[in-house]
Amino acid sequence: MPRQEALTVRQSQTESKQELYNFKNKRVSVMNKLMPVLLFLCASVSVLTTIGIVITLITETYQFFQKIPIFDFLFGTKWSPLIPPKSFGVLPLLSGTLMITFIACLVAIPIGLASAIYLSEYAPKKVRKVIKPILEVLAGVPTIVYGYFALSLITPLIQKVFDSAGVFNALSAGIVVGIMIIPMVCSLSEDAMSAVPRSLRDGAYALGATRLEVALRIVVPAAFSGIVASAVLAFSRAIGETMIVTVAAGSTPNMTVNPLDSIQTMTAYIVQVSLGDTPHGTVEYGSIFAVGMTLFVITFLLNILAQFIARKFREEY
Amino acid sequence: MEALININKLNLFYGAFHALKDVTLTIPEKAITAFIGPSGCGKSTLLRTLNRMNDMIPGTRIEGGLSIGGTEIYSNEVDVETLRKKVGMVFQQPNPFPKSIYDNIAYGPRLHGITSKKELDEIVETSLKSAVLWDEVKDHLKRSAFGLSGGQQQRLCIARALAVNPNILLMDEATSALDPISTLKIEELVQELKDRYTIVMVTHNMHQAARVSNQTVFFLNGEVIEYSDTEKLFSNPADQRTEDYISGRFG
Ligand SMILES: Nc1ncnc2c1ncn2[C@@H]1O[C@H](COP(=O)(O)OP(=O)(O)OP(=O)(O)O)[C@@H](O)[C@H]1O
Ligand SMILES: [Mg+2]
Numbered sequence: 001m002p003r004q005e006a007l008t009v010r011q012s013q014t015e016s017k018q019e020l021y022n023f024k025n026k027r028v029s030v031m032n033k034l035m036p037v038l039l040f041l042c043a044s045v046s047v048l049t050t051i052g053i054v055i056t057l058i059t060e061t062y063q064f065f066q067k068i069p070i071f072d073f074l075f076g077t078k079w080s081p082l083i084p085p086k087s088f089g090v091l092p093l094l095s096g097t098l099m100i101t102f103i104a105c106l107v108a109i110p111i112g113l114a115s116a117i118y119l120s121e122y123a124p125k126k127v128r129k130v131i132k133p134i135l136e137v138l139a140g141v142p143t144i145v146y147g148y149f150a151l152s153l154i155t156p157l158i159q160k161v162f163d164s165a166g167v168f169n170a171l172s173a174g175i176v177v178g179i180m181i182i183p184m185v186c187s188l189s190e191d192a193m194s195a196v197p198r199s200l201r202d203g204a205y206a207l208g209a210t211r212l213e214v215a216l217r218i219v220v221p222a223a224f225s226g227i228v229a230s231a232v233l234a235f236s237r238a239i240g241e242t243m244i245v246t247v248a249a250g251s252t253p254n255m256t257v258n259p260l261d262s263i264q265t266m267t268a269y270i271v272q273v274s275l276g277d278t279p280h281g282t283v284e285y286g287s288i289f290a291v292g293m294t295l296f297v298i299t300f301l302l303n304i305l306a307q308f309i310a311r312k313f314r315e316e317y
Numbered sequence: 318m319e320a321l322i323n324i325n326k327l328n329l330f331y332g333a334f335h336a337l338k339d340v341t342l343t344i345p346e347k348a349i350t351a352f353i354g355p356s357g358c359g360k361s362t363l364l365r366t367l368n369r370m371n372d373m374i375p376g377t378r379i380e381g382g383l384s385i386g387g388t389e390i391y392s393n394e395v396d397v398e399t400l401r402k403k404v405g406m407v408f409q410q411p412n413p414f415p416k417s418i419y420d421n422i423a424y425g426p427r428l429h430g431i432t433s434k435k436e437l438d439e440i441v442e443t444s445l446k447s448a449v450l451w452d453e454v455k456d457h458l459k460r461s462a463f464g465l466s467g468g469q470q471q472r473l474c475i476a477r478a479l480a481v482n483p484n485i486l487l488m489d490e491a492t493s494a495l496d497p498i499s500t501l502k503i504e505e506l507v508q509e510l511k512d513r514y515t516i517v518m519v520t521h522n523m524h525q526a527a528r529v530s531n532q533t534v535f536f537l538n539g540e541v542i543e544y545s546d547t548e549k550l551f552s553n554p555a556d557q558r559t560e561d562y563i564s565g566r567f568g
Contacts, residue, residue, distance in 0.1 A: 124375065199412035203474070206368060207425040207481055208402035217428070222415050 054296075061293040064286030073290060079253035079264075081273070081284045088287055090294060092253040096170065096263035097295075100245055103174025103259060104181060104238040109231050111178075112185025116227075119186070120193035121215040132190075135183040143180060147247030150176035155248065164260055168250025171259040176248065177241045181234045188233065192226020193219050225310035232306035236299045242267035266291045321346035321485070321515050322367065325382035329362060332376040336362045338539045340381075344532070349507060349516045351526035351547065354536030355567065360519040363536070364487050367517065368404040369397050385485070402429060405478035409490040411470035413462035413477070418454050421462045421473055425481035440480050448476035449506050468499025472506065479510075486510065488518040492525070504529050523563055527551050535559045 065073070068088045076089015119128050155172040159165045165172075196219050204218045220227065242265075250262030251272055264272075270288045278284045322344035329337035337359050344350045352360040365371045366383060369390065383390055390400055402425075413421050422441045431437060441458065445451040450472040454465070462473055471491060478486060488507070492500040507516060507529055520526050526533050527547060534544035535556075543556045554560045561567055 197412075199408060199410060200414060202370065202373075202408060203412045203414065203477075204424070204428075205373065206370065206401055206406035206408075207428060207477070208398040208400075209428050210398055213428055217424075218414060 057289055057293050057296060060286055060289035064283065064290045067283050067286065068290075077255050079269075081269075081287050082276075082278075086283070088283075088290075090266075090291065092255040093264060093266045093269055093291060094294070095255055095257075096249070096253065097239060097265040097267070099170050099257070099259060099263060100174045100177055100241070100249065100265055101235060101238040103171060104178035104241075105231070105235055107175055107178025108181045108185050108234050108238075112182045112230070112234070113189055113227065115182070115186045116189035116193060117215050117220070119190045121211060121219060132187070135187050139183040139187065141180075143241065143243040144247070146176050146180045147244045150244055150248035158260070162260055166250070166260065166262050168248065168252070168262040169260050170249050170263045173245045173247075173249035174259065177238050177244050180241070180244065181237050184237065185230050185234045188230035189223065189227045192223035192230070195226070196222045224313045228309045228313065229306055232302055232309075236302055239295065239299060239302075240267060241265075242271055246271050266295050319346050320344065321386055322517075323382070323384045324363075325384075327363075327366065327379070327381035327383055329359075329366060329371070329380075330378040331374065336539050337366075340539075340541050342534060342541055342544055344515065344517060346515050347511060347513070348531040349511050349518065349529055350532045350534060351530035352517070352519045352534050352536060353521075353523060353526050353562075354542075355562070356521075358536040359539040360536050361489050362539075364406075364489055364517060364519055367485070367487055368401050368406055370401075370406065372397065402481050403483050404485040404487060405481065405483035406487040407471070407474050407478055407489070407491045410494050411467055411474050413465070413470050413473050416462065417459045418462050418465070418473065419458040421477050422480045425477060429481060444476040444480040445473075447479050447510070448472045449502065449509075450476055466499070468495050468502060471495060471499065471503060475503070475506065479514075483514065485515045485517065488516065490519050490521060493521060500525075523551075535562065537562075 073088050073090050075091065076087060077091050078087040078089045079092040080087045119131060123131070150172045151167075154175055155165070155167060155169065158169065158172050159167075200218055200222060201214050204214045209217070245265045246268045249265065249268065251264050251268060252262040253264045253269070254261055256263065270291055273284060273288045320343035322342075324340055324342040324344075327337055327340040328335070340359075340363060352364065354360055362371065366379065367385070367390075371377045371379070379391055385400075385404070388395065414424060416424070419441055422444050423437045426437060426440050431440070442451065442455075445454065450469060453469060454460075454473075462470065465473060471494075475486075475491075492503050495503070504525065507518070510516060511531075518530070530547045532544060533547040533550045535542045535550065535554075535558075537558055543550065543554060543559050545555070550559065551563055554563065
C-alpha cells in the first residue's frame with residue numbers, strides 16, 4: 001500500500017511536470033498566426049492605394065500622349081492648354097515649380113538647420129521643451145493660411161522693396177513655402193542631432209573643442225544622413241505645395257527666371273483645371289495627369305537620390 | 318615628486334546635492350595618481366573638475382581652490398578650451414568619432430589650427446605609436462574607427478587625447494569595459510606614459526590601483542578620506558575606513 005501511494009505521488013509529480021512544461025497552447029498559436037495576416041491587410045491598404053493611383057496616372061498619361069507628342073510636352077516652352085492656339089510644353093510649369101522650390105529651400109534649409117543646431121546644442125532644456133511643441137503646431141497650420149499670409153504681408157513688403165513686383169509673384173510664394181517647411185526641417189534635423197550620443201560630444205569637448213566646433217564638426221557630420229533626409233523631404237514638400245502657390249504666385253505659366261514675375265507651378269495648374277469645368281476625356285483634362293505624372297517621377301527620383309546620399313554619407317555610431 | 322595640481326577645500330554641488338566636500342589634495346607631476354572608492358563617492362566628479370567638464374552639467378556649483386601649475390583654473394580669465402587641450406581625458410566607454418582612424422587622431426590638431434598634411438601625418442604616427450597602436454593599424458588608417466576592437470578603440474582614444482599634446486591625462490575607469498588582455502596592454506601603456514605625462518585615473522579595480530599607480534586617493538561619500546603613496550596606502554592605511562574598503566569589507 002505505501003508503495004502504491006508512493007507510486008501515485010510519483011505519477012502526479014510527472015503529471016504536474018507535464019503541465020508545467022506544456023508548450024502547446026492552442027489559443028495563443030491561433031492568435032499568433034492570425035495577427036500577421038491582419039497586420040498585413042492593414043499594410044496592404046496603403047500599398048494598394050498607391051498602386052491604384054499609379055495605374056490611373058499611367059493610363060491617363062498614356063492616353064494624353066496619344067494626342068500630344070511626348071517630345072512637345074517635355075521640351076515645349078509654351079504652356080497654353082485652355083486658350084487657343086493650344087500648346088502643351090511643360091517647361092514653364094516646371095521652371096515655375098523649380099523656382100518656388102529653390103527659393104523655399106534657400107529659406108528653409110539654412111534657417112531650419114541653424115535652429116536645429118541651436119535647439120540641440122545650445123538651448124537649455126526648458127527652452128527646448130517649449131519650442132519643440134510650438135514647431136510641431138506650426139507644421140500643422142493649414143497651408144491656405146500661409147497663402148494669405150504671403151498675399152497680405154509678404155507681397156506688400158516685396159512690392160515696397162522692388163517696384164516691379166506684381167501682386168502675384170514667385171518670390172513671395174517661395175519665401176512663404178520656405179517658412180512653412182522650416183519647422184519640418186528643424187524638427188527632423190533636431191531629431192537626428194539629438195540622436196548623436198553624448199559621449200561623442202564629450203570626446204570632442206575634452207579635446208578643447210568649442211560648442212560651435214562640436215556642433216559643426218561632430219554633431220552635424222554624425223547626423224548628416226538624417227539632415228539630408230530632412231532637406232530632401234523639405235524639397236519634395238516644396239515641390240508638391242499647392243495652396244500657397246495657387247494663392248500667391250498667380251496662374252501665369254511663364255518661362256522666366258525673374259522671381260518677381262507671376263508664374264504657375266505644376267500643382268497650381270492641376271488645381272486650376274480640376275476646379276474648372278473641363279470635360280472628362282478632353283486633352284486639357286488629360287494634361288493634368290501628364291503633369292501629375294511628371295511631378296510623381298520627380299519626387300520619386302528625389303527620394304531615390306536622398307536614400308543614395310544618406311547611405312553614402314552615413315556615419316555609424 | 319613635485320605637486321602639479323593643488324586642490325584646496327573644494328566643494329561641488331549638483332543643484333542641492335553636495336557631491337564633493339572640502340576636498341584637499343595634491344597631485345604630483347609625471348606620476349600616476351589613482352582615485353578609488355565605492356560607487357557614487359565622487360571620483361568621476363572630482364576628475365571632471367580637473368578639465369572643467371562639469372561646466373557642461375547645468376546647475377553645478379563649485380567653491381574652493383583648484384590650481385594646476387599655479388593657475389587657478391576656475392578663475393574668470395581661464396580659457397576652458399585651452400585648459401582642456403592641456404588636460405586630456407579618456408572615458409569609461411571607448412568613444413571614437415564616426416570617422417576614420419586617421420581623422421580621429423587628426424581631429425584635435427585640426428581643431429587647434431594645424432592644416433599641413435605632413436604635420437598631421439607626423440602627429441598621427443607619433444600619437445598612435447605612443448598609444449602602442451601603430452603597428453596594428455598603420456596599414457589601414459583610412460578605415461573606420463568602429464572596425465577596431467574595444468581595446469584598440471580605447472587605445473585610439475588615448476592616442477586621440479595625446480595628439481593635442483596635453484600635459485595631464487585623465488582616465489575615468491578607462492579599462493572597465495575591456496577584456497583582461499586589453500586591460501593589461503593599457504596598464505603597460507600608462508606605465509610608459511607616466512614619464513612624460515601626469516596621469517590621474519579612476520578605477521574600481523583595487524589591484525589595478527596597486528599595480529599601476531604611485532599615489533592613491535581614497536574617497537568616501539564625497540570626501541577624501543586619505544591619500545598617500547600607493548604602497549603605504551595599501552599596506553598600512555592610516556584610516557580604519559580605508560582599511561575596511563581595501564580589505565573588501567564594503568563597497
Ligand atoms: N550630473 C549629475 N547631476 C546630479 N548628480 C550627479 C550628477 N553626476 C553625478 N551625480 C551624483 O554625484 C555623486 C558622485 O558621482 P560620481 O559620478 O562622481 O561617482 P563615482 O565615484 O564616479 O561613481 P562610480 O564609481 O559609480 O562611477 C553620486 O551620488 C551621483 O549620483
Ligand atoms: Mg565614475
